[in-house]
Amino acid sequence: MRGDRLATVSTGKRVWRTLVRSLALSLTLPLALAGCGFARQGGPTEIVYWTGWSGHELEVLQGLVDEFNRTHSDVHVRMLTQFNTTGSYQKVRIAFAGGATPDVMSTVWDYELAAYAKRGVLEPLDGYLAKSGRDLDREYTPGVAKMVRVDGRVWGLTITTNTIFIAYNKALYRQAGLNPDSPPTTTDELDRAALACTQYDSSGRFVRYGFLPSSLSLWAYVFGGRWYDDLTGAVTANDPANVAALTWMASYRKRYDLRRVQAFQSTFGGESTANGPFFMGKIAMWQTGEWSEEFIRRYAPTLEWGWFALPAPPGGRRNTTSAGGSVFVIPAACRHKAAAWEFLNWMTSAKPVAEFCWSIKNVPPLIASGRDPRFQRDPLFRFAIGIQRGPNAFGAPPIAIWPTYRHEIDRVEESVMFGGADPKAQLDRLQANMTRELSRTREELRQ
Amino acid sequence: MTRNQRNGLLFASPWLIGFAVFVAYPICASLFYSFCAWDAIRAPHWVGLQNYQRLFTEDDLFWKSLGNTMFMVIVGLPLGLAASLGIALLLNQKLRGMAFYRTLYYLPSITPVIASSILWLWLLNPEIGLVNIALMKAGITHPPAWLTDPAWSKPALVLMGLWGAGGGMVIYLAALQDVPTPLYEAASLDGANILQQFRHVTLPMLSPVILFNLIMGLIGSFQYFTQAYVMTNGGPEDSTTFYALHLFNRAFLDFKMGYASAMAWVLFVITLACAFLVFRSSARWVYYGGETR
Numbered sequence: 001m002r003g004d005r006l007a008t009v010s011t012g013k014r015v016w017r018t019l020v021r022s023l024a025l026s027l028t029l030p031l032a033l034a035g036c037g038f039a040r041q042g043g044p045t046e047i048v049y050w051t052g053w054s055g056h057e058l059e060v061l062q063g064l065v066d067e068f069n070r071t072h073s074d075v076h077v078r079m080l081t082q083f084n085t086t087g088s089y090q091k092v093r094i095a096f097a098g099g100a101t102p103d104v105m106s107t108v109w110d111y112e113l114a115a116y117a118k119r120g121v122l123e124p125l126d127g128y129l130a131k132s133g134r135d136l137d138r139e140y141t142p143g144v145a146k147m148v149r150v151d152g153r154v155w156g157l158t159i160t161t162n163t164i165f166i167a168y169n170k171a172l173y174r175q176a177g178l179n180p181d182s183p184p185t186t187t188d189e190l191d192r193a194a195l196a197c198t199q200y201d202s203s204g205r206f207v208r209y210g211f212l213p214s215s216l217s218l219w220a221y222v223f224g225g226r227w228y229d230d231l232t233g234a235v236t237a238n239d240p241a242n243v244a245a246l247t248w249m250a251s252y253r254k255r256y257d258l259r260r261v262q263a264f265q266s267t268f269g270g271e272s273t274a275n276g277p278f279f280m281g282k283i284a285m286w287q288t289g290e291w292s293e294e295f296i297r298r299y300a301p302t303l304e305w306g307w308f309a310l311p312a313p314p315g316g317r318r319n320t321t322s323a324g325g326s327v328f329v330i331p332a333a334c335r336h337k338a339a340a341w342e343f344l345n346w347m348t349s350a351k352p353v354a355e356f357c358w359s360i361k362n363v364p365p366l367i368a369s370g371r372d373p374r375f376q377r378d379p380l381f382r383f384a385i386g387i388q389r390g391p392n393a394f395g396a397p398p399i400a401i402w403p404t405y406r407h408e409i410d411r412v413e414e415s416v417m418f419g420g421a422d423p424k425a426q427l428d429r430l431q432a433n434m435t436r437e438l439s440r441t442r443e444e445l446r447q
Numbered sequence: 448m449t450r451n452q453r454n455g456l457l458f459a460s461p462w463l464i465g466f467a468v469f470v471a472y473p474i475c476a477s478l479f480y481s482f483c484a485w486d487a488i489r490a491p492h493w494v495g496l497q498n499y500q501r502l503f504t505e506d507d508l509f510w511k512s513l514g515n516t517m518f519m520v521i522v523g524l525p526l527g528l529a530a531s532l533g534i535a536l537l538l539n540q541k542l543r544g545m546a547f548y549r550t551l552y553y554l555p556s557i558t559p560v561i562a563s564s565i566l567w568l569w570l571l572n573p574e575i576g577l578v579n580i581a582l583m584k585a586g587i588t589h590p591p592a593w594l595t596d597p598a599w600s601k602p603a604l605v606l607m608g609l610w611g612a613g614g615g616m617v618i619y620l621a622a623l624q625d626v627p628t629p630l631y632e633a634a635s636l637d638g639a640n641i642l643q644q645f646r647h648v649t650l651p652m653l654s655p656v657i658l659f660n661l662i663m664g665l666i667g668s669f670q671y672f673t674q675a676y677v678m679t680n681g682g683p684e685d686s687t688t689f690y691a692l693h694l695f696n697r698a699f700l701d702f703k704m705g706y707a708s709a710m711a712w713v714l715f716v717i718t719l720a721c722a723f724l725v726f727r728s729s730a731r732w733v734y735y736g737g738e739t740r
Binding site: 090093094096097115116119120121205259262263264265266267400401403404407411414415418419444445447 | 484486487488489492572573574575592594595596597682683684685696699700701702
């Protein structure tokens with residue numbers, strides 16, 4: 001018995017020691033692996049780059065990273081994908097919270113940039129840009145150049161942007177008695193075309209509808225409105241033009257039975273799949289972006305289609321689009337900032353940007369990349385780049401509450417479009433709520 | 448402390464450490480953070496009861512989401528309990544091939560929530576979904592638009608929940624097989640018909656298991672999240688913005704970890720109060736074998 005007990009004790013000790021060791025190891029290992037890379041003695045500085053791209057886009061990006069590694073002997077980039085189907089990079093949030101960020105990441109969305117920048121977790125890039133002799137305003141399209149600035153400093157750079165326009169089915173235009181060579185230029189013309197293209201079956205259900213506007217956050221700009229006043233620093237949710245935009249969108253409630261529209265929409269396949277409603281002729285006009293050209297080519301090669309910029313009402317803004325996309329940032333906690341900048345500087349130069357954007361069919365935010373003959377030979381890209389270079393490409397406003405604000409704009413849009421709420425009342429309420437949120441957040445960020 | 452006790456603790460230590468670090472500490476921390484303004488990035492700072500005060504006085508979505516969640520508790524949960532008990536009773540018959548049917552009914556509850564949610568998105572599709580096609584065949588010319596109609600979105604989720612009733616069913620089934628046959632024999636000798644047997648033998652014998660399923664279901668219903676997150680993301684018109692989804696959005700959309708922590712504690716108190724009420728009432732309706740009244 002005695003011998004047994006002794007054996008138990010020594011086993012217990014051994015087990016304990018093993019436990020402590022494995023626990024210590026399991027706690028330190030991820031810490032060692034995560035976060036900033038480490039410099040090997042004598043070798044290149046290894047930096048870690050987190051990307052949100054996946055699939056084909058990731059392959060193209062990997063090609064560029066490989067090219068960088070081949071041509072730069074002092075820095076080695078290890079790319080990790082942090083793809084997340086819900087689109088919100090919670091892991092990024094938690095990495096910032098724990099100070100375990102990589103050296104470079106493009107897993108920050110344009111709408112979150114100010115929220116992070118104002119919380120001091122990003123490295124301002126102005127010094128690096130100046131040292132490398134770069135001039136943002138001359139290199140980038142104006143919407144993007146404005147979007148990456150918060151409180152007068154540059155916090156990130158992009159390698160893609162997107163132009164929003166309306167694609168239309170020319171055959172359906174002809175069938176509806178419309179001239180496919182002169183698409184709408186005003187909202188009135190758009191409304192008429194939308195109704196002309198709409199068709200019901202004998203029981204009153206949709207065969208197709210012409211057009212349904214979506215994204216109040218964008219249409220507000222088309223109507224001459226805005227969400228935030230840079231000069232006064234005030235929320236402008238109930239700007240009369242915003243109200244006009246939402247009122248116009250809601251006018252579609254009178255044109256269609258929106259409950260039926262919702263039911264009809266639920267039969268749609270994903271927009272960019274073979275069963276996409278535009279490809280199937282279930283909608284005649286599709287509010288989309290330049291990336292769709294590739295999908296139309298792939299899934300509806302025989303579709304005869306054209307495009308036009310978002311039509312504006314009198315006094316509105318013509319050729320309006322949103323601007324922005326994933327933003328490349330250097331976290332403030334990065335330990336290899338010079339190496340991180342070397343990579344970021346190269347990634348945001350004309351050739352890699354042109355290469356990446358052409359491969360994944362996005363608009364390049366760099367003006368020089370847009371001059372690449374591949375883009376210039378493609379009429380849609382010439383159009384999309386032209387709009388992006390114009391004065392009416394709007395990026396996210398530079399306020400920390402924008403992630404919440406844009407979500408609330410979507411809720412207002414839904415409550416008006418589908419719930420029948422009053423546009424003015426909803427935007428007044430949004431104005432009050434967001435004004436309060438903004439002042440509270442400013443207060444908190446001062447503390 | 449004897450060596451045995453110490454060794455016992457040592458062997459339990461992986462769990463104890465895990466519990467302390469990953470459960471107990473976060474719970475305590477969240478209580479602290481609920482009194483702070485905290486964005487999870489910068490240092491938290493104490494704001495006292497502000498989060499709670501704003502929750503009750505300013506946040507209209509708090510009440511709406513609580514109402515949505517109560518729907519699942521008051522309508523969804525009893526229906527789910529009744530459905531799983533009903534299926535269990537049917538599957539407790541001594542018939543050929545019963546094992547096959549039991550497996551069949553249990554199967555849906557082991558399907559991952561995400562997978563079954565996506566499946567039900569299609570089943571509940573208003574125009575081309577099998578549910579509405581069946582309803583139209585049955586003569587209902589205007590079947591509900593389910594997840595796209597604020598009035599029908601929650602009932603749709605309840606309906607979907609019934610599909611997973613197999614989880615509760617197996618527990619009932621196990622308990623049903625434990626009901627002593629002599630009780631039924633005695634009851635039938637006394638002239639009790641099948642309904643009276645169910646009411647006076649089966650139900651009392653099952654009552655501890657019903658209590659268990661009720662409490663677990665209560666906790667689960669108050670935390671209803673995944674299906675709404677995957678299928679509707681709170682829409683249409685906030686009709687499926689459940690409490691947990693609202694909490695998640697405040698934490699990860701608004702950077703308001705302190706506020707979300709306060710929400711979590713309010714939910715905890717509500718759940719605790721409901722569970723307490725159920726326990727208090729259980730003395731009157733739960734029968735444990737060996738008890739006399």
